Amino acid sequence: MATIKDIANKLGIAVSTVSKGLNGASDISDEMRQLVLDTAVEMGYASKKMRSQGKRKVCILIENMDYENIDQFGYEIIVGFKLSAARRHWDVSVIPTNLNMQTQEKFDTYMLKNGYSGAFLLGFALHDDWVKQLHKTTVPTVLFDNYIDNNNHVGYVGTDSFEGINTAVTHLNDLGHTKIAFLNGSKNSMVSEQRYQAFVQSMESCGLTPHEELIEYGYYVPDCAKYHVPTFLKNGATAIICASDLIASGVISEVTKMGLRVPEDISVIGFDDLPIASQLNPPLTTVRQDRIDLGKSAFLLLDGLVHNVTISKMLLRAKFINRSSTAICSSTAISKKTAEKTIIDEV
Amino acid sequence: MATIKDIANKLGIAVSTVSKGLNGASDISDEMRQLVLDTAVEMGYASKKMRSQGKRKVCILIENMDYENIDQFGYEIIVGFKLSAARRHWDVSVIPTNLNMQTQEKFDTYMLKNGYSGAFLLGFALHDDWVKQLHKTTVPTVLFDNYIDNNNHVGYVGTDSFEGINTAVTHLNDLGHTKIAFLNGSKNSMVSEQRYQAFVQSMESCGLTPHEELIEYGYYVPDCAKYHVPTFLKNGATAIICASDLIASGVISEVTKMGLRVPEDISVIGFDDLPIASQLNPPLTTVRQDRIDLGKSAFLLLDGLVHNVTISKMLLRAKFINRSSTAICSSTAISKKTAEKTIIDEV
Numbered sequence: 001m002a003t004i005k006d007i008a009n010k011l012g013i014a015v016s017t018v019s020k021g022l023n024g025a026s027d028i029s030d031e032m033r034q035l036v037l038d039t040a041v042e043m044g045y046a047s048k049k050m051r052s053q054g055k056r057k058v059c060i061l062i063e064n065m066d067y068e069n070i071d072q073f074g075y076e077i078i079v080g081f082k083l084s085a086a087r088r089h090w091d092v093s094v095i096p097t098n099l100n101m102q103t104q105e106k107f108d109t110y111m112l113k114n115g116y117s118g119a120f121l122l123g124f125a126l127h128d129d130w131v132k133q134l135h136k137t138t139v140p141t142v143l144f145d146n147y148i149d150n151n152n153h154v155g156y157v158g159t160d161s162f163e164g165i166n167t168a169v170t171h172l173n174d175l176g177h178t179k180i181a182f183l184n185g186s187k188n189s190m191v192s193e194q195r196y197q198a199f200v201q202s203m204e205s206c207g208l209t210p211h212e213e214l215i216e217y218g219y220y221v222p223d224c225a226k227y228h229v230p231t232f233l234k235n236g237a238t239a240i241i242c243a244s245d246l247i248a249s250g251v252i253s254e255v256t257k258m259g260l261r262v263p264e265d266i267s268v269i270g271f272d273d274l275p276i277a278s279q280l281n282p283p284l285t286t287v288r289q290d291r292i293d294l295g296k297s298a299f300l301l302l303d304g305l306v307h308n309v310t311i312s313k314m315l316l317r318a319k320f321i322n323r324s325s326t327a328i329c330s331s332t333a334i335s336k337k338t339a340e341k342t343i344i345d346e347v
Numbered sequence: 348m349a350t351i352k353d354i355a356n357k358l359g360i361a362v363s364t365v366s367k368g369l370n371g372a373s374d375i376s377d378e379m380r381q382l383v384l385d386t387a388v389e390m391g392y393a394s395k396k397m398r399s400q401g402k403r404k405v406c407i408l409i410e411n412m413d414y415e416n417i418d419q420f421g422y423e424i425i426v427g428f429k430l431s432a433a434r435r436h437w438d439v440s441v442i443p444t445n446l447n448m449q450t451q452e453k454f455d456t457y458m459l460k461n462g463y464s465g466a467f468l469l470g471f472a473l474h475d476d477w478v479k480q481l482h483k484t485t486v487p488t489v490l491f492d493n494y495i496d497n498n499n500h501v502g503y504v505g506t507d508s509f510e511g512i513n514t515a516v517t518h519l520n521d522l523g524h525t526k527i528a529f530l531n532g533s534k535n536s537m538v539s540e541q542r543y544q545a546f547v548q549s550m551e552s553c554g555l556t557p558h559e560e561l562i563e564y565g566y567y568v569p570d571c572a573k574y575h576v577p578t579f580l581k582n583g584a585t586a587i588i589c590a591s592d593l594i595a596s597g598v599i600s601e602v603t604k605m606g607l608r609v610p611e612d613i614s615v616i617g618f619d620d621l622p623i624a625s626q627l628n629p630p631l632t633t634v635r636q637d638r639i640d641l642g643k644s645a646f647l648l649l650d651g652l653v654h655n656v657t658i659s660k661m662l663l664r665a666k667f668i669n670r671s672s673t674a675i676c677s678s679t680a681i682s683k684k685t686a687e688k689t690i691i692d693e694v
Contacts, residue, residue, distance in 0.1 A: 149510075152664055160659055163496075296656045300647050309643045310664040312507055317499055317657040 002043035011039055022047065024113070041108040044138050047115065058085070058118040058302065059093045059111075061130075065123030067094075071275045073291065074122055077144070080295020081120060088303065102129040111139045118302045120144070126190065140305035142298045145191040152310045155301045157294060161191060164287040164318030165198035165241070166205075168269045171285070171320060172239045173206040176329040177267060181214040181237035183228055183247055192217060195243060211235070218243070222250030229254040238266060238329045245270035245277045248284055252325070263327035273321050282324035290316060349390035358386055369394065371460070388455040391485050394462065405432070405465040405649065406440045406458075408477075412470030414441075418622045420638065421469055424491070427642020428467060435650070449476040458486045465649045467491070473537065487652035489645045492538045499657045502648045504641060508538060511634040511665030512545035512588070513552075515616045518632070518667060519586045520553040523676040524614060528561040528584035530575055530594055539564060542590060558582070565590070569597030576601040585613060585676045592617035592624045595631055599672065610674035620668050629671035637663060 004022070008015045013032075020028045021036025022045075060078055067074025078094055085092045093116075107130040111119060118140040124131050126146060134141055134148045147156040165182075172180050182199045185192045196215065203210040213235045218224030220243070229251055232240060240255075242248040248270030255266045262268050262282060270277055270286035277284040297314050304311045351369070355362045360379075367375045368383025369392075407425055414421025425441060432439045440463075454477040458466060465487040471478050473493060481488055481495045494503040512529075519527050529546045532539045543562070550557040560582045565571030567590070576598055579587060587602075589595040595617030602613045609615050609629060617624055620635035644661050651658045 150664075163659070290657055293656045293658075296654070297651065297658055300651055300656070300658075304644065304647055307643070309640045309647070310637055310666075311640075311644055311647075311661060312510070312664045313660065313662040314658060315660040317497075317659045319657075 002040070002045040004045075007036065007039050007043060007045060010043065011035065022112075037109050037113055038106075041106065041112055045112070046117070047112075055089050055091060056117045056306070057091045057093070057115055058120070059095050059114070059116045060120045060122060061095050061097050061124075062122040063097045063099075063124060063128070067122070073272060073274060076291035077122060077295040077298070080292035080297075081299050082295070083292070084296045084299035088299075090299075097130075099128065107133045108137055108139055118142075118306050120298045120302060121146075126188070140302055142302045142305065144294070144298065145189075147190060147313065152308075152312075153305060155305055155311050155314065157298045157301050157314045158191065158316070159289040159294065159318050160315040161194035161318075162198040162201070164271065164289075165195050166202040167318065167320035168241045168271075168287055169199065169202035169206055169208075171322070171326065172241070172267060172269070172329075173208060175239075175267065175326060176331075177239040178208055178329070179211070179214065179236045179238050179331070180208065181228075181232040181235075181240045182210075182216075183225070183232075183240060183242045183251065184215065184217045185243040185247075186219050187217040192243065199241070218247055220244045220246055222246050222253065225250030225254040230258065233258065233260070233266070238331050239268070239326070240266065241269045241271075243271050245272045245274045245280075245284060245286055248286070248325070249276065249280055252280060252282075252284075263325050264330070267326035267329070269326060273319075277321070278323065280325070285323045285326045286321050288319040288321050290319065349387070349392040351392075353390060354383065354386050354392060357390065358382065369459075384456050384460055385453075388453065388459055392459070393464070394459075402436050402438060403464045403653070404438045404440070404462055405467070406442050406461070406463045407467045407469060408442050408444050408471075409469040410444045410446075410471060410475075414469070420619060420621060423638035424469060424642040424645070427639035427644075428646050429642070430639070431643045431646035435646075437646075444477075446475065454480045455484055455486055465489075465653050467645045467649060468493075473535070487649055489649045489652065491641070491645065492536075494537060494660065499655075499659075500652060502652055502658050502661065504645045504648050504661045505538065505663070506636040506641065506665050507662040508541040508665075509545040509548070511618065511636075512542050513549040514665065514667035515588045515618075515634055516546065516549035516553055516555075518669070518673065519588070519614060519616070519676075520555060522586075522614065522673060523678075524586040525555055525676070526558070526561065526583045526585050526678070527555065528575075528579040528582075528587045529557075529563075530572070530579075530587060530589045530598065531562065531564045532590035532594075533566050534564040539590065546588070565594055567591045567593055569593050569600065572597030572601040577605070580605065580607070580613070585678050586615070586673070587613065588616045588618075590618050592619045592621045592627075592631060592633055594618075595633070595672070596623065596627055599627060599629075599631075610672050611677070614673035614676070616673060620666075624668070625670065627672070632670045632673045633668050635666040635668050637666065 004018050008018045018036050021033045065074040066072035082092050120142045122144050134154050141154045143156050145158045148154040200210045214237050216228040240251050248268050251268050252262050255262050260266050270284045273286045273288035277286045301314045351365050355365045365383050368380045412421040413419035429439050467489045469491050481501050485500055488501045490503050492505045495501040547557045561584050563575040587598050595615050598615050599609050602609050607613050617631045617633035620633045624631040624633045648661045
């Protein structure tokens with residue numbers, strides 16, 4: 001572990017200057033401050049405060065995820081994390097980030113400068129600058145729904161995609177559906193890839209064929225439904241599993257717009273169980289990600305990493321919530337209606 | 348949550364009798380006591396003490412795993428668990444079990460009778476009575492290297508098999524080995540199945556062919572090597588990955604007995620990094636399972652389950668330890684020597 005003196009020796013400057021640089025004093029130049037911080041990061045320096053066993057200061061960095069009110073995905077994750085952190089007297093800052101912030105400063109420098117001894121990253125993508133830097137960070141960091149190879153300081157927390165998708169497929173199989181479509185989240189995301197694999201495996205283990213023309217990638221907004229639902233129906237789908245409740249709400253609208261009924265003609269299943277799910281018409285059958293538990297688990301994982309326990313993955317149970325948007329497959333009725341509809345569309 | 352009164356009502360007996368049954372008082376019959384305990388378990392009763400936020404009493408149940416001295420696999424797992432438990436003032440009992448104990452009493456009854464509010468199970472197999480009962484238990488339970496579907500009260504902790512096997516295969520591929528054998532642990536074990544999948548996938552992602560005749564299941568003792576090493580060598584293996592250091596020690600003996608040298612002729616990799624690994628001749632290249640961290644993680648997971656956080660899986664980093672039992676592949680030399688040896692054997 002590098003000391004302030006080590007940094008001073010390396011840079012050939014006074015210990016007091018290093019100290020000023022690390023503590024944000026105003027009487028040194030910005031350039032010198034940056035040099036001190038970069039060198040400190042490079043040498044793996046952590047202040048006494050950051051290493052102390054008592055009150056710790058950590059942050060939740062968040063981008064690309066709504067979290068400001070209780071209906072939004074990130075809200076309860078943050079609540080869960082804070083609940084657990086409070087029991088251990090940790091101080092938690094919630095910081096919205098953006099790509100600009102990430103290009104301006106390195107992740108490790110940002111953490112050191114602000115005295116954070118750990119971070120929980122929500123909504124980040126693998127191609128983000130800070131996530132790329134996680135391959136080499138020494139700051140204990142927990143990623144939601146993303147995994148970094150070969151770095152003991154970084155862990156991944158998420159809901160078990162396999163269990164989640166499997167319960168949905170099994171439920172539809174039990175209802176007699178065979179042509180099941182899957183409207184996934186965005187491409188190039190680890191969790192979308194997991195869910196794709198889970199869908200294919202679950203279909204096969206139910207003895208069903210996963211048809212490539214019934215599997216599409218969308219995005220986590222209702223609007224993406226309109227690009228895929230018509231094709232799914234044309235190709236004979238009687239049920240659609242969606243990667244989020246928001247996507248499912250779009251799918252229900254789109255199916256209804258096409259003159260079909262949910263669940264009588266088409267069954268729809270969501271993912272997440274946001275508060276909106278039970279408010280939809282019909283109330284949405286979905287796979288619950290317990291967001292309070294995700295937040296609590298992220299804390300447990302970060303606590304482990306801070307104490308050098310090399311946990312890399314922590315998965316939570318996915319819970320199937322059976323409401324009213326699925327029904328027994330009446331495939332003949334559907335094929336007929338869809339065929340009529342397709343003919344009308346094509347005329 | 349059922350109360351003592353609920354149990355008394357259900358059985359039509361006095362509250363004081365239920366209390367005596369639960370607390371092991373001697374002035375009621377054994378039959379009555381068993382009835383009270385069984386009913387309490389069935390109704391999901393937990394005593395105030397078991398539910399209290401303060402000092403908890405938990406147990407580590409262990410079978411089929413050596414743990415009594417520092418050279419053995421289970422030793423540090425228990426140390427790690429106890430270290431974390433001590434920080435939280437939990438009381439930990441280590442209890443060796445056997446199949447007999449498991450047929451005599453149900454798992455939940457055993458836990459209730461002894462006032463344990465959680466358990467960590469080491470060395471159990473999926474077909475053990477108590478493990479089968481875990482599908483329905485309400486007692487927070489952590490399993491090492493085994494997973495139970497659809498029960499929020501049970502979690503699985505282990506080392507990431509994929510990461511572990513992948514580092515071993517990649518290392519051998521970098522050394523020019525193409526005919527790599529895998530001597531796995533016992534069949535019908537979740538972790539052996541994971542490692543098998545990991546081996547096949549890692550070979551393929553290195554552009555190598557996993558040959559079925561170079562993959563065998565053994566058992567976690569050195570002696571199993573003699574049944575498989577001759578066949579591996581006959582089939583042209585130049586490297587052998589083993590599912591444990593003990594198996595690897597047997598493989599080294601067997602290779603040497605056959606007149607070949609490790610690592611000049613045959614490279615050998617172990618798994619676990621037990622203290623014995625560095626004492627072997629040559630010192631064993633292996634994949635480390637950090638057993639202290641496994642114990643600490645098991646505690647973190649149990650702590651989560653006790654607080655109703657629905658974690659189902661917790662995986663630890665596997666660390667590649669490069670010692671002296673692997674070397675650059677000199678395949679021509681080997682094929683010649685093995686061919687000669689085979690001819691001699693067959694004469």
